[in-house]
Amino acid sequence: MLQPLRLDSMTNKTARTQYELFYWPGIQGRGEFIRLAFEQAGVPYRDVARKPGGLKKLGNLMKSGASEIPPFAPPFIRMGTLILAQTSAILAHLAPRLKLIGRTESDRLRAMQLQLTIADCIAEVHDTHHPVSVEQVYEKQKPAAKKRSEVFVSIRMPKYLGYFESILTAKRRMKPWLVGSRCSYVDLSLFQLIAGLKYAFPNAMRRLEPKMPSCCQLFERVSKLPRIAVYLASERRLPFNEKGIFRHYPELDR
Amino acid sequence: MLQPLRLDSMTNKTARTQYELFYWPGIQGRGEFIRLAFEQAGVPYRDVARKPGGLKKLGNLMKSGASEIPPFAPPFIRMGTLILAQTSAILAHLAPRLKLIGRTESDRLRAMQLQLTIADCIAEVHDTHHPVSVEQVYEKQKPAAKKRSEVFVSIRMPKYLGYFESILTAKRRMKPWLVGSRCSYVDLSLFQLIAGLKYAFPNAMRRLEPKMPSCCQLFERVSKLPRIAVYLASERRLPFNEKGIFRHYPELDR
Numbered sequence: 001m002l003q004p005l006r007l008d009s010m011t012n013k014t015a016r017t018q019y020e021l022f023y024w025p026g027i028q029g030r031g032e033f034i035r036l037a038f039e040q041a042g043v044p045y046r047d048v049a050r051k052p053g054g055l056k057k058l059g060n061l062m063k064s065g066a067s068e069i070p071p072f073a074p075p076f077i078r079m080g081t082l083i084l085a086q087t088s089a090i091l092a093h094l095a096p097r098l099k100l101i102g103r104t105e106s107d108r109l110r111a112m113q114l115q116l117t118i119a120d121c122i123a124e125v126h127d128t129h130h131p132v133s134v135e136q137v138y139e140k141q142k143p144a145a146k147k148r149s150e151v152f153v154s155i156r157m158p159k160y161l162g163y164f165e166s167i168l169t170a171k172r173r174m175k176p177w178l179v180g181s182r183c184s185y186v187d188l189s190l191f192q193l194i195a196g197l198k199y200a201f202p203n204a205m206r207r208l209e210p211k212m213p214s215c216c217q218l219f220e221r222v223s224k225l226p227r228i229a230v231y232l233a234s235e236r237r238l239p240f241n242e243k244g245i246f247r248h249y250p251e252l253d254r
Numbered sequence: 255m256l257q258p259l260r261l262d263s264m265t266n267k268t269a270r271t272q273y274e275l276f277y278w279p280g281i282q283g284r285g286e287f288i289r290l291a292f293e294q295a296g297v298p299y300r301d302v303a304r305k306p307g308g309l310k311k312l313g314n315l316m317k318s319g320a321s322e323i324p325p326f327a328p329p330f331i332r333m334g335t336l337i338l339a340q341t342s343a344i345l346a347h348l349a350p351r352l353k354l355i356g357r358t359e360s361d362r363l364r365a366m367q368l369q370l371t372i373a374d375c376i377a378e379v380h381d382t383h384h385p386v387s388v389e390q391v392y393e394k395q396k397p398a399a400k401k402r403s404e405v406f407v408s409i410r411m412p413k414y415l416g417y418f419e420s421i422l423t424a425k426r427r428m429k430p431w432l433v434g435s436r437c438s439y440v441d442l443s444l445f446q447l448i449a450g451l452k453y454a455f456p457n458a459m460r461r462l463e464p465k466m467p468s469c470c471q472l473f474e475r476v477s478k479l480p481r482i483a484v485y486l487a488s489e490r491r492l493p494f495n496e497k498g499i500f501r502h503y504p505e506l507d508r
Contacts, residue, residue, distance in 0.1 A: 064420040064421075064424060065424055068364070068424070069364045069367060069368065069421060069433070070420075070421075071367075072371045072374075072414075072417050082360070082363070084363055084367060085367050085371075086366065086367045086370040086371065088342070088370060089363060089366040089367050089370055092346075092366070093363055106336070109336070109338055109343060109347055110322070110323045112340065112343040112346070113323060113325075113338060113339050113340045113343050114323065116340040116342060116343055117326045117339075117340065120326075120377075123374075123377055127381065127385075131381075131385050131386055131398060131402070132385055132398055132401045132402045132405065133401065133402065133405040134405075134410070135405055135409055136405075141401075144385060144386055144398045144401075147386045147387065147395075147398075148385070148386050148387065151386065151387040151388075151389055151390075155389055156388070160326075163326050166318040166324075167318075167323060167324075170318060170319055170322070179323070
């Protein structure tokens with residue numbers, strides 16, 4: 001089932017690369033974009049911080065001096081001697097190895113541009129419940145969160161999803177995927193963004209969905225990919241909750 | 255003076271690549287990170303939207319259908335037939351061509367990780383004056399901006415700059431640059447981040463600087479690079495102002 005992986009000089013200490021993901025246990029968060037890539041590729045990976053003692057390992061690797069450039073924050077991956085943080089950098093690095101992006105430079109650049117745009121949207125989603133301080137709980141910033149969510153739901157969310165819709169429906173486009181002729185990591189990430197928005201803002205999304213049929217089709221298509229479908233039904237897929245990026249607070253979903 | 259550029263198949267229609275930058279005129283903003291790269295490389299580039307009729311060209315290229323994957327927002331570049339948006343993707347793509355990153359995959363990945371961390375900080379800087387809505391002016395969200403700025407200045411800014419300080423001062427590090435043995439695009443970007451923070455939060459930065467001597471040295475070192483020094487003294491370097499990302503509002507700088 002598994003495709004042979006092209007290993008580079010930094011990681012081919014063993015014939016089979018051991019992928020380790022380090023991310024906060026208990027939430028999907030930004031780690032989920034990387035989990036979806038591993039799952040769709042069908043490669044084994046260790047979700048380290050969800051194993052006993054794993055959170056301590058995560059903390060140790062984040063310490064200054066543990067690697068030449070330690071992570072500022074999770075998620076990060078370890079592949080042999082390489083430790084790499086930042087979701088979009090991780091995905092750009094993994095995707096060619098996991099066959100989740102085409103071979104051309106053009107496809108890889110387009111994918112990176114779109115992934116960074118998804119990342120921008122995710123940061124805005126996070127700020128709907130944390131507009132004033134990432135250090136304080138939501139309950140301490142509710143009035144500002146309400147205002148920010150109103151703007152997000154009525155202006156920013158339609159703008160971002162409308163952008164992806166416009167790409168999927170562009171003239172002369174014959175393929176149902178965002179980049180290239182096969183499902184890429186960007187499709188998995190757009191699936192996850194839409195899944196999160198459906199969870200956090202069900203009312204707003206219900207109103208918006210008729211205006212984004214191609215995005216909805218992409219969402220359905222990804223959710224039915226055999227490996228993704230198995231993953232979503234497994235215990236490896238954590239449920240959404242009010243600790244992660246996508247949180248459902250009814251008062252923020254008009 | 256100029257290094258020969260390695261041109262790839264997407265751009266070598268002519269012997270000399272024509273670099274075009276598209277960004278909002280009148281502000282440094284995210285475009286400045288790309289300007290600094292071009293300036294340090296000493297390659298000619300067209301800052302299109304600052305020329306007569308350029309803003310219209312920018313708008314046309316952002317329209318759906320103008321390219322396969324149009325930009326969600328400026329900055330973006332055009333090189334031959336390639337149109338590429340997202341600051342960090344643009345820099346990752348340009349840097350090897352501009353000799354602003356080493357040849358190893360390890361250096362390129364580390365640079366991308368750090369650039370994305372700088373990008374995260376920049377987004378938080380923007381939110382100090384726009385915590386509730388990117389669609390409304392600062393004056394309509396002053397109370398939330400004051401709270402967000404307090405948290406940024408007292409917690410987030412020291413955390414980000416402390417992270418870069420820890421990398422520069424790590425044991426066994428012999429080089430004065432963030433990645434590799436020469437000045438890379440990430441050093442230029444950290445310079446710009448610090449320059450912006452000094453403009454926006456002079457009081458807070460004056461208190462913080464004794465705790466970040468290596469970052470301050472890097473800032474000075476970059477500002478004295480011959481090409482950067484010439485650029486900073488030129489009319490091409492726009493002044494900071496209260497339309498960009500880094501804005502000086504005395505009430506936000508305790």
